[in-house]
Amino acid sequence: MDACLLFLFVGLIDQAAEWVGLHDAWGGLHDKHGSHPAWYVALGAVTLIFNFLVAPFLILASFMRDEYAQQLWQRTVGLLVKVVTFFPMIVLAFGIVTQLATGSRRLPAILAPLLETATWVTAMTIGWLVFCLLFVVIFQFLRWWDSR
Known part of the structure; x- marks a missing residue:
């Protein structure tokens, strides 16, 4: 789980x-043909493996958990259910407030890049990734909280 959290942050960074345009500003992430250097591709592959394969495996691998990890897993699932339940309500409320404040029926600017170009495959992939990585974050937070 520690490595999954590390690679979650690598992927987020x-x-x-990319969102703020630093890939182009750094200049070192693209060569003259537009391809990425080998170290960047390797880091991306490891990040994808941890985010898309290792995290779901650790969530489902009950045979690897001791009694404390099982209790922590159950607490994580309880909190995750609450977050997943309330998050759509928060997004809807944000959209309604934005619509009332601006009078526009357009998507809020922060959601537009994600929602305007999403296909069902993209939406499923992002939803799955967010769910798994949110589990990792909550699990690690609860583990840290218990160790205090």
Whole structure:
């Protein structure tokens, strides 16, 4: 779970850098043909493996958990259910407030890049990734909270 959390942050930093245009500003992430250097591709592959394969495996691998990890897993699932239940309500409320404040029926600017170009495959992939990585974050947070 520690490594999954690390690679979650690597992926988030890379995605944030792409959103704000730092990939182009750094200049070192693309060569003159537009391809990425080998170290970047290797890091991306490891990040994808941890985020898409290792995290779901650890969530489902009950044979690897001791009694404390099982209790922590159950607490994580309880909190995750609450987050997944309330998150759509928060997004809807944000959209309604934005619509009332601006009078526009357009998507809020923060959601537009995600929702305007999404296909069902993209939506499922992002939903699955967010669910698994949110589990990792909550699990690690609860483990840290218990150790205090």
